[in-house]
Amino acid sequence: MVLVEDVQIHISNLKEKIQEKIQHNYLFHHIPYPIIDEDKILILHSLLEPLSLTKEKKEQYILSTMLAQIALDTHEEVHSHNDMDEKQFKAQQLTVLAGDFFSGLYFQLLANAEDIPMIRTLAHSIKEINEYKITLYQNGISKMDDLLDCIRNIESSLIQGVSDYVDEAIWSDLSGNILLLKRLVNERELFIQKKPSLLVDNIKKLIELDKSYKEEIINIFDEYIAKLWKMIHSVLAGIPHTNFLKERLASFVNELPFSTNLYAEEG
Amino acid sequence: MKLNLMYSFLNTDLQLIEKELEQAIQSDKQLLQEASLHLLQAGGKRIRPIFVLLAAKFGDYNVNKIKHVAVALELIHMASLVHDDVIDDAELRRGKPTIKAKWDNKIAMYTGDYIFARAIELMTKIEHPDAHRILSNTLVELTKGEIEQIKDKFDFDQDLRTYLRRIKRKTAILIAASCQLGSIASGASKEVSHSLYLFGYYVGMSFQITDDILDFTATEEQLGKPAGSDLLQGNITLPVLYAMKDTNFKDKVLNVNENTHRDELQELIQYIKQSESIDRSIALSDHYLNKAFKELEKLPNNVAKRTLNNIAKFIGKRKY
Numbered sequence: 001m002v003l004v005e006d007v008q009i010h011i012s013n014l015k016e017k018i019q020e021k022i023q024h025n026y027l028f029h030h031i032p033y034p035i036i037d038e039d040k041i042l043i044l045h046s047l048l049e050p051l052s053l054t055k056e057k058k059e060q061y062i063l064s065t066m067l068a069q070i071a072l073d074t075h076e077e078v079h080s081h082n083d084m085d086e087k088q089f090k091a092q093q094l095t096v097l098a099g100d101f102f103s104g105l106y107f108q109l110l111a112n113a114e115d116i117p118m119i120r121t122l123a124h125s126i127k128e129i130n131e132y133k134i135t136l137y138q139n140g141i142s143k144m145d146d147l148l149d150c151i152r153n154i155e156s157s158l159i160q161g162v163s164d165y166v167d168e169a170i171w172s173d174l175s176g177n178i179l180l181l182k183r184l185v186n187e188r189e190l191f192i193q194k195k196p197s198l199l200v201d202n203i204k205k206l207i208e209l210d211k212s213y214k215e216e217i218i219n220i221f222d223e224y225i226a227k228l229w230k231m232i233h234s235v236l237a238g239i240p241h242t243n244f245l246k247e248r249l250a251s252f253v254n255e256l257p258f259s260t261n262l263y264a265e266e267g
Numbered sequence: 268m269k270l271n272l273m274y275s276f277l278n279t280d281l282q283l284i285e286k287e288l289e290q291a292i293q294s295d296k297q298l299l300q301e302a303s304l305h306l307l308q309a310g311g312k313r314i315r316p317i318f319v320l321l322a323a324k325f326g327d328y329n330v331n332k333i334k335h336v337a338v339a340l341e342l343i344h345m346a347s348l349v350h351d352d353v354i355d356d357a358e359l360r361r362g363k364p365t366i367k368a369k370w371d372n373k374i375a376m377y378t379g380d381y382i383f384a385r386a387i388e389l390m391t392k393i394e395h396p397d398a399h400r401i402l403s404n405t406l407v408e409l410t411k412g413e414i415e416q417i418k419d420k421f422d423f424d425q426d427l428r429t430y431l432r433r434i435k436r437k438t439a440i441l442i443a444a445s446c447q448l449g450s451i452a453s454g455a456s457k458e459v460s461h462s463l464y465l466f467g468y469y470v471g472m473s474f475q476i477t478d479d480i481l482d483f484t485a486t487e488e489q490l491g492k493p494a495g496s497d498l499l500q501g502n503i504t505l506p507v508l509y510a511m512k513d514t515n516f517k518d519k520v521l522n523v524n525e526n527t528h529r530d531e532l533q534e535l536i537q538y539i540k541q542s543e544s545i546d547r548s549i550a551l552s553d554h555y556l557n558k559a560f561k562e563l564e565k566l567p568n569n570v571a572k573r574t575l576n577n578i579a580k581f582i583g584k585r586k587y
Contacts, residue, residue: 026418080371082356093354097414104407111399120391126384130377131296137373
C-alpha cells in the first residue's frame, strides 16, 4: 500500500534535487526564484512509479522534464517590451539567460545519462509548446475547443511526451486534462481579480460580448471545469495508488463556489 | 584571399547546409515561419558549419551525417542571437530589424526557444553520447559566460583572468565544440578530436580579442555601430584592462557608468587607440593564434588542415 505521506516526502525530495540543479550564486539576487510546480512532479511520479524502470531512470525523467518546464516558465516572465528602469531591465536580461541556463541543464542531465531518445522527446515537446504559445499570443484561434486544446498542449506537452515515450497512453490524455483543469481554475481566479489573462483575451474574441460578458465568461470556465473534473475522476478511478493526486485535484476546485456540485455528481 | 574563397571546395556541402537550415525551421505557424526565415535570410558567415565540415574531413566524411551537427550548431548560434537581441534591446542586426524589433520580445523568446529546441532535436540524429555531453556542457558554459558578462559590467576591478574566462565561455568554446563535434561525428580519433578542440578554442580566443580591439580601432561604418560601444555598455575588454595600467586613464575610466554619454567617451577611446594597450592586445591575440597553429601541426596533412590554417590567419589579420 502506498501511503500519501510517502508520496509527499518523495515529491519534496525531488523538488530539493531540482533546487540543487538550478542553484546559481548570482542569478537569484536579481530575479525571483522559479516556481517549481509540485503538481507536475506528482503527475510525473504517478505515471512513472508503476513502471519497471530503475529508480535512477525515473528520477532522471522527472528532473529533466521539470528543468525543461522551469526553463519555459522562466522565459514566460520576459516582458513584451523593454520600457523599464535599469534594475528591471537587468532582471529582464537575466531572466532570458536564466531560462537558457535551465534549458541547458535538462539537456546536460540527459546527455550525461546518455539518454538520447529522451533528449529528442523533450526537445520535440519544447518545439511544439513554443508553436502553441505563439498561436495563443497572437489571439489566432477561432474555436473554443481549439483554444482549450492549445492551452492543454502548452501546459502538458512535456509530460505527454514522457508518457508517450514510456507507452503510457492513458496518462497522456489524463495529464493534459488535469493540467488544463488547473490552468482554468487559475485563469478563472485571475479574471475575477481583473488581472491580465491571455486566455480570457482569446475567449473574449471568440464569443459575442454583451453587457453580461463577465457572467458569460465565468459560465464558460465553470462548464469546462466541471466537464474536465468528471472525465479526470472517471479515469483516475481505474488507476490504483493515486490517492495523493486525487487529494491535490480536490484542492484545486475546493475554493470554487460550485465545488459541492462537482462532488455530488461524482456520487 | 577572401574568406569564402578559402573553402570554396565546400560550396556544394554548404549549399546543402543552407537548404537544411531552411527546412529545419519549417513550421505551419505562419508567424514562426516568417520570424525564423527573417533571421535565416539575414545571413551570417556560417563559420560554425564551416568548422564542423572541415573538422569532419579528418574522419570518415559523410555530409549526410555531418550536416546534422553543422545545422544544429548554426541553429543554436541563431537562437542565441535572437535572445541576445532581447538582452541588448537591439533594434538592428546585420542591418536588418531584429525579431524583437519587428515583432516584440515575446515573439523573440518563443522563436529563440523554438529554434533552440529544433537544434537539439536535430542533434539527436547523432547517436554518439560524447557529442551530446560536449554540446550540452558547451551550452551551459555559454550561458554562464553571458550571465558573467552582465555581472561584470562596469566592474573595473576585474582582472585579466576574469576577462579570459568570460571570452572563453562567451565565444571560444562554441567554436571549439564545432571543431570537436565535427570530428567526433565523422569518427576521427580521440587525439585528432582533442587537437581540433584546442585549435577551435585558441582561434576563438584570438577571434574575440580581435573583436574587442576592433571595437576601438575600426570605423563606425566597418563595425555597424559606433566605436567604443563595448565600453559604453560597461563591458570591460582587453584594451581597457591594459590601458588601466596607466593610473591617469584608470581615474577617468572609473567614472564611466550606465549614464555616461557616448561623447564623453571620446577622450578615453582616443587614449586607448594611441596607447600601447592595442599592441599588447594584438600580441595576446597572436599568442593564441600561434597556439592554434601549433595544434594544427599535430594533424595529418590534407586540404582541411591547410584551410583551417588559412582561416586562422585570416581571423588574425581581419580589420573588421
